Structures are given as structure tokens and as C-alpha cells.
Amino acid sequence: MKKKFSIWLLIVFGLILLLAACGEKSQEDVLKKLDEKVDEMSGYKAKAEMKMNTGQESQKYKIDIWHKKKDFYRVSLKNDQDEKGSQIILKNKDGVFVLTPALNKSFKFQTNWPDNSSQPYLYQSLVDDIKGDKEAEFKVSDSHYIFQTKTNYQSNNNLPYQEIHFDKKTYTPVLVKVLDKDKNALVEVKFSDFNTKPSFKDDDFAMEKNMTSGDADAPVSTNENAESLTVVFPLYMAGAELAEQKEIATENGKRVVMTYVGEKSFTLIEEQTEVAPTLSSPQEVRGDIVNLGHTIGALSDNTIEWNNNGVNFYLASEDLTKEELIEVAKSVQGKAVK
Template sequence: MKKMFGMWVVVIVGLIFVLSACGEQSQEDVVEKLESNLESMNGYKAKAEMTMNTGQEDQKYQIDVWHKKKDLYRVELSNEQDEEGNQIILKNEDGVFVLSPALNKSFKFQEEWPQNGSQPYLYQSLVNDILKDNEAEFSTSEDYYVFETKTNYQSNNNLPYQEVYFDKKLYTPVMVKVLDKDRNALVQVDFSEFNTDPTFEDDDFAMEKNMTSGMADAPVSGEGETDPFSVIYPQNMLGSELVEESEVDTENGERVIMTFSGDKNFTLIQEKQEVATTMNSPKMVEGEIVNLGHAIGALSDNTIEWTSNGSNFVLASEELTRDELIEVAQSVKGKEVK
């Protein structure tokens, strides 16, 4: 009888060992696999939808990501409400650029994007955030491996955490939730496609190709009907109020200068310009790329510049902090048709 009992113990222990060997991957196993995938792939193409919950109503953006090893990136962001507002973050051998092809406008940055901060739509950024966070939390569900990590958003200190969901079979990102201090999801990225064996044309990351492809359907000066110029005001004025608004006709279009005074003084300039027929040289920026939710902006010193809804915007202040500049710029969404 004792011999039979002993055999059953051996069998049960063996089954437990087999089941554990065939069971869930550990956090270390998953991290190792993610690193291995990142190292072995030559690039990827991904499509995703980004939902911003930072305003009164959600804003959705389509994101098309191309990455070619080692350091070539093309991230296109678009939304249905702003047909002229497609923007491309481009990194090639010549530098880092933000392109607004429909307006023939481009910025060149002196910065180490994307390594200098979290990027919720880039695979390597998500993996690097996991590797850097020694306190990252790990869990599993039926279909996903889930990590909660700290983030590094230099332009937004209100988003300190993120949840990253990876497909259990492919180890590719499925969903990212960027969280505020109370663990509320303010940004969500849902991946619909992720191709780890893509093909690229030789000039896919060339600035000229990316600029001219977006200008193909853009109206040329003097052609077609002109849309009414809509002045767009900030919804968050940080205790200040609009005290002066002046209009100026320029050689290239219309310009509105808005002066705000109160707790903090600042100026917002909006300019509607005709699209040039030839490609201009990019404007150099001694600053960084910031995601304003409704647009990609260029932050430098006391100024943020961006394009949206066919207009160029410049927000400037000697009194607003860097975070306050971003906060006001993010709220420039309300419209009033002149």
C-alpha cells in the first residue's frame, strides 16, 4: 500500500512539473522574447487608432507607422475632421522632421527622437519602457501579456503610467493605455495591423517623396473655392482673457493676432496661408516635438508652433511655463467662423 501511495506521489509531482512547464510564461520569459523579437526584425509596418480623452469629447486619429532598421521612421497621423491636417514625423539620415504636406510646411529638429521619450505607437519604445522600469507590473489574460510601466513623456507630466497589451502568440503590441496619476486612461492606442516582415521602397523615408505625395491634391494659390477663415480660440486660458484681437492681411493670406491678459499673459497668432507650389526648406527648431493631441507641435524656448485645419499657429509667452504653454496649445480647438 505504501509503495502504491509513493507511486501516486511521483505521478502527481510529475504532472505538476509538466503542467507548470507548459503553463504561462514568466515576466522574465516574456521580456526576453520581446527583446529577441526587437533585435531580430528588420523593421515593421503598423496601423493603429489613437483616441485622446483629454478634452470634452474624444478625438480619434489614424496612425500609420513604418520603421526600417536601424534608425528610419515614418509616422503619419490623420483625422477625419481635418482633411488638410495630415502630419508626418520622419526620421532619416538627414535628421528628424515634422511635415505638414498639404500646407507645404516642415520643421527640422535637433533632438534624439524617438529615444528621448515614450512613444505609445512605437514597438521599440514600449519595450524600452518595460526594460527601464524595475517595478513594472506583469499580468496575463487569455489572449494577452500585460505590463504596467512608468512613462517618460517630457511634454506631459500628467501621464506617468501606461498599460501595454501584447499578443501572446506573436508578441506584438495590441493595445496601449496611457494613464494619469489616478490610473484613468487619457490616451488609448489600438493596433489593427502589425507586419513584422514588411517591404520598403528605396525612397520611402525621403523627405521629398513624403512632402510631394501629400501635396498632390492640395489646392494651388488662386484655384478652386476658398474656405472661410475660422478663428480658433483656446478653451483653457489659465485665468486670462482675450483683451485684443487684430487682423492683418499678408502677401500669403490672413493673420489674426490674439492677446490674452490676466494671471498669465500670452499671445496666439493664427495664419491662413496659400499653399506654395514649390517645396520650401524646413524651418530649423532648437527644441522638441510635442504631441498636442490635435496636432504635432514644435516647442522651443517660450514658443509652440503647429499647423491644424489649414492654418499655422504660434503661441508665445514670457510668463507661461513650458507645461502651461503645452496646456494652452492643447486646448486650441474651439471655432468661430469670421
């Protein structure tokens, strides 16, 4: 009897070991596979939709992401509420650029993007964030491997966490949720296509080609309609109040300069955009690329510059922190409220 019982125990124990061997992969197994996937790929093309609830109004982007090893990137972001076409984040052998093709406008950044911050739509950035967080949480659903990690947003501490879903068969990202301190999802990136064996043309990452890839026929400002500039005001003012608003005549129409005074004072300038007739040299920026929700901005130590719906915005302050500059800029969204 004892012998039969011992044999039974051995059979049961063997079945348990077999089931465990055939079971779900561990966190370490999945991370190793993700790391191998990044190393093996020569690049990728992906499509995604990004929803952002980080400003006063919800924003939605359609994103095309191209990456060619090792340092070539093209991220096209089309905001549903922007009539002036898409913006493109481009990295090639000449540097890092933010392009607005419909306006022939470009910034060149002195930055190590994308390595200097978390990027919720870039595969290798997501994997690096997981590798860099020794306290990353891991769970498994029927079709996804799910990690929750800390983020690395240099100028925004309001988004400290992210939840990343990878397809269990392909190990490619399916869904990324960027979370606030209370674990509410303020940014959501949903991938609809991910091609890990893409082909590229020689000039796909050239600035000249990408500056002509937008909606060149989009309606833009001219001298005749520059007077129609609608002045918009920040909804978040960091405790300051509007002390002065001046209109200055320019060759192309008018410029509006608003001075806000308080414990933390700042200046906001708005000016209707005039489209450059030919491809002009990019404006040099020593700073970072920052997503303001409604558009992409150029952030330096104490200024942010951006374009939205054909209007140039310039925000400057010696008093506001970078986070406060971003919050003020995010709140300038078409609401004519003082």
C-alpha cells in the same frame, strides 16, 4: 501502504512540475522574448487607430508606422477632422522632420526623437519603457501578455502610466492605453496589422517623396479666400484674460494677434496658410515634437507652433511652463468662444 502513498505523492509532485513547465511564461520570459524580437527584426510596417481624449474634444487618427533599422522612421497620422491631409513624422539620415504634404510645410527638429520620450505606436519604445520600469506589473489573458508601466513624457506629467497588450503568439503589440493619474485611459492605440518582415524602396524615407505623398489637391488658402479666416480662442487660459485682439493685413490676407494678460500672460497668433508653390527648406526648430490631440506641434522652450485645417498658430509666453503651453494649445480647437 506507506510505500504506495509515497509513490502517489511522487506522481502528483511530478505532474505539478510538468504542468508548471508547460504553463504560462513568466514576466522575465516574456520581456526576454520581446527584447529578442526587437533585436531580430530588420524593421516593421504597422497600421493602427489612435483615439485621444487629452483635449477639449475627442480626436481620432489613422496611423501608418514604418521602421527600418536602425534609425529610419516614418509615422503618418491622418486626423479624421482635418481636411488638409496627413502629417508625417520622418526620421532619416538628414534628421527628424514633421511634414504637412498638402501645404508643402515642414519642420526640422534638433531632437533625439524617438528616444527622448514614450511613443505609444513604436514597438521598441514600448519595450524600452517596460525594461526601464523595475516596478512594471504583469498579467496574462487568454490571448495577450499585458504590462502596466510608467511612461516617459518629458513635457506631460498628466499621463504617467500605460497598459500594453502583446499578442501571445507573435509578441507584437495589439493595444496600448495611456493612462492618467487615476488610471483612466486618455489615449488608446489599437493595432490592426503588424508586419515584421517588410520590404522598403530606397526612397521611402526621403523627404522629397514624402512631401508629395499627401493630398496635393486638398482645398487650401488663396488670396481670394484668406479673408474667411475664422478666429478661434483657447478654452484653457491658465487664469489669463484676453486683453487685446488686433488684425494685421498681410500679403496673403490677414493675421490675428491676441494678447492674454494675467499672472501668466501669453500671445496667440493665427494666420491663414498659403501653400508654398514648390518644396521649400524646412523651418528649423530646437525643441520637441508634441501631439496636441488635434494636430502635431513644434514645442521649444517658450513657444509652440502648429497648423490645423489650413491655419498657422503660434503661441508664445515667458510665464507659462511647457505643460501649460501644451494645455493652452490643446484647447484651441475651433470653438469661437472668449
